[in-house]
Amino acid sequence: MTHAEVVVYDRIFANIGGGFDPHTGIFTCTQAGLYVFQFHSLADSDQASWLELYHNSYYVCSTYGHTTNDYASSGNSVVLRLSKGDQVYVKAVDQSFGSTTVLFGASDEVYSTFSGYLIAPVFEEFPIVGK
Structure with missing residues (x-):
């Protein structure tokens, strides 16, 4: 069994459109489209x-980094089709074998x-009633 929490990032570089909530770590789509x-x-x-x-409550993809006597990096990317109101967020997972996700950084160092x-x-088409 694993436990996961939404990551709340402590530095925002840009939030055009205001879709990212810095208090919850959740991006809420304000315009339907294809997103990276x-x-x-x-x-x-x-x-x-x-x-x-995660896209809404559905798992999409992961990253994993671990090494002994050194730092470990990981990364991933995805293209998603979102509808207005959809949510995207990252969760940090604690592994069932007792290891906790520990992200490295400080207020003047950004690595995660x-x-x-x-x-x-994407302009969503709606069926015309009666056709």
């Missing part, structure tokens, strides 16, 4: 980082990031 999401992490020395990206951007808007 990227997430990266650096695990502290002799620690592990296991991150999972989450970003997303619109590639192209």
